[in-house]
Amino acid sequence: MPGERIPVVEGLFTEDDGGARLLGSRCAACGTPYFPRSDRCRHPDCSGTQIEDAVFGPFGTLWSYSVQNYPPPAPASYDEPYHPYALAVVDLADGLRVVGRLVDDASTLRVGAPVELVLAPLCHEDDGSALITWMFRTR
Numbered sequence: 001m002p003g004e005r006i007p008v009v010e011g012l013f014t015e016d017d018g019g020a021r022l023l024g025s026r027c028a029a030c031g032t033p034y035f036p037r038s039d040r041c042r043h044p045d046c047s048g049t050q051i052e053d054a055v056f057g058p059f060g061t062l063w064s065y066s067v068q069n070y071p072p073p074a075p076a077s078y079d080e081p082y083h084p085y086a087l088a089v090v091d092l093a094d095g096l097r098v099v100g101r102l103v104d105d106a107s108t109l110r111v112g113a114p115v116e117l118v119l120a121p122l123c124h125e126d127d128g129s130a131l132i133t134w135m136f137r138t139r
Contacts, residue, residue, distance in 0.1 A: 004129040008122055012036055013134045019058040020117045022098065022134060026054040033096040057117035060092035062138070067106045077123040077131060090115055090136055101135045114139045 007013065012035075014021050024035035029048025032041055035056060041048050065088040071078060086102040086109055102109065103120055116139050121130035 005119075005121075005132045006125075006129055008131045008133040013119060014055070015119050020119045020134060021055040021057045022092075022096070022117065024054050024056055024096065025051045028052050031095070033094065035096055035098055054094075056092050056094050056096045056098070059139070060090040060115050060117070060136070062088055062102075062109065062111055062113045062115050062136070063091050063097065064089045064111060065102060065106070065109055079123050088115070088136055092117070101133070103135050103137045109138065 012023060014023060022035050023037065024033060025037040026033050027041035027043065027046060027048045028050035030041065030043050030046040032043045032046065033054060033056065034042075037053070038051060040051060065086045067084055067086050069084045071082040084106070086104065086106040087099065088102045089097060089099055091097050102115075103118065115136040118135055118137050119132050120135045122133045124130050
């Protein structure tokens with residue numbers, strides 16, 4: 001359906017009036033966050049067995065980034081013509097460190113900048129629909 005926004009993978013993120021959020025989990029014993037969801041705690045010093053659903057975002061800090069100057073290999077999807085983009089490591093305010101694309105021009109980025117989680121098109125399909133995923137933009 002033209003104009004439809006299709007998640008690149010179901011169950012990884014959501015969006016409501018409060019903005020975009022990542023769907024993950026957290027160990028009830030030690031508090032370690034996981035994205036995507038985990039069925040067990042993998043922290044080496046924790047013997048906890050209870051994992052709870054958690055939502056992460058939308059605000060964080062740009063920890064590091066790199067520019068993807070060439071098209072990724074198959075089966076990655078992208079619109080033609082290819083445009084380089086920044087790939088970031090972000091520390092979210094609720095304790096999760098996560099990797100995601102940045103929607104900003106790489107020349108404007110600086111480590112330590114405040115960022116916000118957004119849902120944006122990864123690529124567009126022939127029928128006009130957009131595959132969306134989580135990304136970050138500077139605030």
